[in-house]
Amino acid sequence: MNRTHTPTAQGSRRAEEMVLGVLPRSVKAHVAKRSSEANLIVGNQLLRIEWLSEGSLGGVRRFLASQRASPDIVVTRLLSPGAREALSDAGIGWVDETGAAEIAVGSIVVSRTGRTPKPVAPRNRWTPAVIAVAEALLCGTRATVAATGVVTGLSAGTCTNALRILSSLGLLEADAERGRRSARRVSDQDRLLAAYARAVETLPAPITLEVGVAWRDPVAGLVETGSKWSKVKVRWASTGAAAASVIAPYLTTVMSTEVYVEADTIVGLAAIAAGAGLRPIDGGRLTLRRFPTVTVSRLAEEVDGLQVAPWPRVYVDLRRSGVRGEEAAEHLREVVRAR
Numbered sequence: 304m305n306r307t308h309t310p311t312a313q314g315s316r317r318a319e320e321m322v323l324g325v326l327p328r329s330v331k332a333h334v335a336k337r338s339s340e341a342n343l344i345v346g347n348q349l350l351r352i353e354w355l356s357e358g359s360l361g362g363v364r365r366f367l368a369s370q371r372a373s374p375d376i377v378v379t380r381l382l383s384p385g386a387r388e389a390l391s392d393a394g395i396g397w398v399d400e401t402g403a404a405e406i407a408v409g410s411i412v413v414s415r416t417g418r419t420p421k422p423v424a425p426r427n428r429w430t431p432a433v434i435a436v437a438e439a440l441l442c443g444t445r446a447t448v449a450a451t452g453v454v455t456g457l458s459a460g461t462c463t464n465a466l467r468i469l470s471s472l473g474l475l476e477a478d479a480e481r482g483r484r485s486a487r488r489v490s491d492q493d494r495l496l497a498a499y500a501r502a503v504e505t506l507p508a509p510i511t512l513e514v515g516v517a518w519r520d521p522v523a524g525l526v527e528t529g530s531k532w533s534k535v536k537v538r539w540a541s542t543g544a545a546a547a548s549v550i551a552p553y554l555t556t557v558m559s560t561e562v563y564v565e566a567d568t569i570v571g572l573a574a575i576a577a578g579a580g581l582r583p584i585d586g587g588r589l590t591l592r593r594f595p596t597v598t599v600s601r602l603a604e605e606v607d608g609l610q611v612a613p614w615p616r617v618y619v620d621l622r623r624s625g626v627r628g629e630e631a632a633e634h635l636r637e638v639v640r641a642r
Contacts, residue, residue, distance in 0.1 A: 318354040318378035318398075319343055325413055328431045334596035345595035345607055348409045350375045358399060359622070360385035360629040361636060367393055375408045383622070385629030419464050423594035429468075429502035435596035437474075437499045442602055446475050446487040455598050474498055496615060496636065501508075503619045507594060512572035515516060515589040516558040521557045521588070522548055527590075531579045532564070538601035538612055539564045539593070542622045546611040553631040558635065563594045563603075563621060614639050 319334055319342050326332055332345040342352040351374040355366055358379040363386040367373070376396040382559060387405070390397045396406035396413075403417025406471075432455075439454040440446055446469075450463045460557060469475045476490040519523025522545055533541050540546075543561040544554055566572045571593045573583055578620050581589065594600040595616070601615040611617065621632035 306446070312388060315352075315354060318376075319351045320375055320631065321378050322350070322352055322406075325398055325402065325406070326411075327413075330411075346541065347616055348411055350408060350411075352376045352378060355379040358382040358386050359500070360389060360626075361384065361493070361633045362497065363389045364505050364633065367395075376406060383502065383629055385626040385633075386614050388626055418474065427498075430465075431505075431596050432461045433465045433468050434499065435598040436462060436489065436594060437469060437495060437502075438598040438602070438613055438615050438630055439600050440489055441492070441496060441499065442470075442598075444614050446489060453630055454601065455596075456601060459461065469495075472498060492640070496618070499615060500619050501621065503595075503616075505584070506595075510567075510569055510572065512569060512576060512583055513585060514576045514589045514591065514593045515587040516560075516581065516582035516589045518588070521545055521560045522609060525560050525562065525589070528579045528581070529562075529610055532575065533610075535578060537565060537575055538603070540594075540599060540608055540612040541613040542617050544628070545609070546606075547621055547631050547635050548619045549607045549609050549613060550614060550617065551635040552630075553634040554627060559590065561590045563599055565639045566591070566593050574605040582592065 305445055322334055326345065330345055332343055334343060343350040353374040355362065356375050356379070358381050360383055364613060367376070367389070373393060373395055376398060377390055378398045380400050382390070382397055382399045382403070387397060396404070396408060398404040398406070399417065400585065401417035401419065401636055402415055404413050404415045406413040435455045435457065436451050439451050444450050444454045446466060448459050448462045448466065451457070451466065452459055455462065466475065470487060474490060474495045475487040477487050516524060525545055529539055529541070529638045542563060544557045547553065547559040548557055564572065564575050566575055572593070576583065576591060599610060599612050599616050603610055618632045621628045621635065
């Protein structure tokens with residue numbers, strides 16, 4: 304067997320330790336010699352293990368597409384539900400840092416649920432301003448202070464700092480430090496999207512309000528309700544499944560709808576709902592949220608009559624809604640990239 308992907312020595316050791324950590328104590332296992340084709344030897348079974356830097360569904364799909372000979376086990380920090388399902392469908396075992404694992408290789412069978420991870424803030428703090436600038440870049444804005452300032456409405460100093468942070472994370476690059484070739488650009492759109500998504504997902508949950516609706520067609524109902532807000536100058540933008548259904552249709556049914564509106568408190572959300580004749584109700588099919596960044600508000604646009612949030616935010620919100628949501632998010636990414 305030829306190894307088609309060689310992780311860093313640190314990543315390899317980390318992966319081996321994590322696999323050893325989920326095996327039953329009664330199992331005899333040891334790290335293979337570096338010259339071996341395997342990473343671990345468990346009993347008489349040789350195991351090839353790969354460290355995966357990104358545990359999203361998209362990351363796993365790209366990993367699988369790049370492999371000529373699949374490993375026995377993939378290890379990463381955190382695997383999403385969709386990523387776990389994709390690996391299982393490919394016949395590859397997996398382990399992540401929550402302690403969850405699914406391994407079935409020869410006589411080795413391990414199934415562990417793990418612990419729900421606590422959100423951890425990224426090392427380089429992704430402030431709302433940094434996230435807003437990242438959203439603008441993902442939507443095609445040039446990585447300059449002037450361009451990001453125009454799109455986001457943020458000050459030159461704030462945009463400068465945000466671009467500096469993104470550069471320090473290796474998400475922006477330039478051909479030279481000074482001069483004509485010093486202009487920054489996004490080094491890898493998928494890496495920026497993955498980093499942005501992780502940052503958004505670690506932020507505290509925003510304030511939300513669920514309201515009752517009796518729509519037969521959620522998208523048409525949202526268009527009608529949104530027109531009432533627009534008449535009184537309330538800014539709003541749909542996200543999640545409803546927004547994706549007009550940007551990049553994938554899901555056959557939209558069960559619930561999510562909307563960003565201009566409000567900073569629950570009272571403000573309730574007032575906006577009341578303005579459209581809606582009342583709060585637990586489990587309501589329409590969820591109102593405050594705009595998370597200035598970019599989401601400023602870059603919202605109308606598609607087929609529906610006001611929608613910028614696609615990177617829709618992508619992140621889809622990923623929160625389970626395996627089918629992850630699949631819809633990856634479809635959205637592919638559709639946008641193909642344009």
